Amino acid sequence: MLTNENVLEALRHVEDPELHKSIVDLNMIRNIKIDGVRIGLEVVLTIQGCPLKAKIGQDIEESLRRIGAADISLSFSSMTNEERAALTQSLKKESTSEGGMPAMLRPDSGVTFIAVTSGKGGVGKSTVTINLAAALARLGKRVGILDADIYGFSIPAMMQISQKPTMIDQTAIPPVSHGIKVMSMGFFAPDNNVVMWRGPMLNKWIRNFLGNTHWGELDYLLLDLPPGTGDVAIDVAAMIPQAKEIIVTTPHNVASFVASRAGAMAKHTKHEIIGIVENMSYYEDKVGTKNYLFGRGGGETLALELQTEVIAKIPFAQPEENTGSSVYEEDSLLGEVFSHLAEELVNKGK
Known part of the structure; x- marks a missing residue:
C-alpha cells in the first residue's frame, strides 16, 4: 500500500537539475494524494517557466513507477516571492563564509x-x-x-x-x-x-x-x-x-x-x-x-x-x-x- 512516506522517500533522490539538491529537501513536493496505485501531487518549481520542468517531471514519474504507481498526475506551480527569497538566503549561506x-x-x-x-x-x-x-x-x-x-x-x-x-x-x-x-x-x-x-x-x-x-x-x-x-x-x-x-x-x-x-x-x-x-x-x-x-x-x-x-x-x-x-x-x-x-x-x- 502506497503512503505519503513511500512517495517522499522515493522522490528524495530526485534532484533539481540546476541546484543539484533533493526536490524533497527543497520542499518542492506538496499536496500528495493517493488512491490505491494512483498518485497525484503538486511540484513547486523555483521559478515560473523553469527550463528543466520536463526533466523534473520525467524523473518524478520514473521514480514513482518504481514503487508501484500506475496512474500519475502532476501539477506544476512556482514558489512565492517569499519562498524564493528564503531559498536565495539559504544558497548564499552555503556559498558565503564569515565576512x-x-x-x-x-x-x-x-x-x-x-x-x-x-x-x-x-x-x-x-x-x-x-x-x-x-x-x-x-x-x-x-x-x-x-x-x-x-x-x-x-x-x-x-x-x-x-x-x-x-x-x-x-x-x-x-x-x-x-x-x-x-x-x-x-x-x-x-x-x-x-x-x-x-x-x-x-x-x-x-x-x-x-x-x-x-x-x-x-x-x-x-x-x-x-x-x-x-x-x-x-x-x-x-x-x-x-x-x-x-x-x-x-x-x-x-x-x-x-x-x-x-x-x-x-x-x-x-x-x-x-x-x-x-x-x-x-x-x-x-x-x-x-x-x-x-x-x-x-x-x-x-x-x-x-x-x-x-x-x-x-x-x-x-x-x-x-x-x-x-x-x-x-x-x-x-x-x-x-x-x-x-x-x-x-x-x-x-
Whole structure:
C-alpha cells in the first residue's frame, strides 16, 4: 500500500537539475494524494517557466513507477516571492563564509583555481580552457569555467551553450555543458553587444560571478582571463591569491616574447605557474608529416625564461564537424592531448 512516506522517500533522490539538491529537501513536493496505485501531487518549481520542468517531471514519474504507481498526475506551480527569497538566503549561506567572502575562496575550500592567460589574443587561450575543463570533467572532477574575458567573451559560443543562467532573485544558477558549469558575460550581453566598462565595473562583475553564482561543490574552477596584464588580471590576482596559472602561447617568437609579460605578472603576484601550453605547434598532414607553420621553440624559450616547463603542445585542428563546438571528442587526436594534460595535473595534485 502506497503512503505519503513511500512517495517522499522515493522522490528524495530526485534532484533539481540546476541546484543539484533533493526536490524533497527543497520542499518542492506538496499536496500528495493517493488512491490505491494512483498518485497525484503538486511540484513547486523555483521559478515560473523553469527550463528543466520536463526533466523534473520525467524523473518524478520514473521514480514513482518504481514503487508501484500506475496512474500519475502532476501539477506544476512556482514558489512565492517569499519562498524564493528564503531559498536565495539559504544558497548564499552555503556559498558565503564569515565576512561575506565566497566560501570557495577560502584556502581550505578544496577548490583548485587555474587561471588560463596569455600575452596577446588569438593564441587559443579559450580553446585550451574549455578542452582542459572537459578533460577534467571526463576524469570525474567537478569543474566550472568562469569566462573572465569581459570584453572578449567567447566561451558560450565555443561550447554551443544557448541556455541562459537561471536567476533565483540575485543568485545565478550556471548552465551546464559537457559536465561543466559555465558563467560568462556572454549570457548577459544580448545580440553580442559590446561591453564598454572601466576598472571598477570589471571588478564588480568578476566579484558577482564568484559570489552571486551558485557554483555548488567544485574541484576545479578554470578562469579564462583576458590577454595581457590589465585590470581583470590584477583583480583576479587580488581576489584569488591561491590561483595557479597556465600560460598559452604559440611557437612564434613574438607571441612567446609578449606572453613573458603575463608570466612576469604571475610571478609578481606569487601565483604558481603550472606551465606553458604551446598552441598551434604544428600541422600534421595526411601522411603524418609535421609542418611547423609558426616556427619552433617559442614555448621552450618562454618556459626557460619563466623557469617552468612546457606541459603540452597542441597541434592545429578544426572544430568538431557537424557541431560547431570547440570541445574536441575524447578519442580525437586533440582530445587525447588534453586528456593527458588533465591526468598529469590531477596526478601532480595541481
